Amino acid sequence: MTEYVCLTLLADAGEPEPAFNSRLAAFWTHMIRHRPDDYERVYAEAVAFETEGGKLCRRYMAEPDVIPALAAELAAHAVAFAEVDDDDLYSKAEASSSDWFQIDH
Numbered sequence: 244m245t246e247y248v249c250l251t252l253l254a255d256a257g258e259p260e261p262a263f264n265s266r267l268a269a270f271w272t273h274m275i276r277h278r279p280d281d282y283e284r285v286y287a288e289a290v291a292f293e294t295e296g297g298k299l300c301r302r303y304m305a306e307p308d309v310i311p312a313l314a315a316e317l318a319a320h321a322v323a324f325a326e327v328d329d330d331d332l333y334s335k336a337e338a339s340s341s342d343w344f345q346i347d348h
Contacts, residue, residue: 246332247286247304250313251325254299260292263299270320278316284309286335287343295325304338 254263274282289302305313310327317324339345 245286245306245335247335247338248307248310248327248329248332250285250303250305250310250327251295252301252303252317253295253323253325255323256298258299260299263292263301266320266322267301270317270322273320274313274316278312281309281312281316283348285313285346287338287345290342290344300325304333304343307332 252267254260271282274285284306285303286306287304293300293302307327307329310329314324314327
């Protein structure tokens, strides 16, 4: 059974939602074009933006072993992210609740 971890991407301080959303779209477009195998291991995206530590954030469910590759790409594209808790695992059912939408691959 596949399990997932939660990856939280963080906006810059004071960054408005449209600007953050645009940066995320550019990042995921890069992943689709240049690292499609890694992109396919990202299962779901939260249906809404949230806040964490006073910053706007967007959460994703991904397979645990793809996190190092995603972390390297995120750092290279100046997209901040919260530390991933490798012990906090989610089932496919949990990543399919109404709070998440599955990413078409």
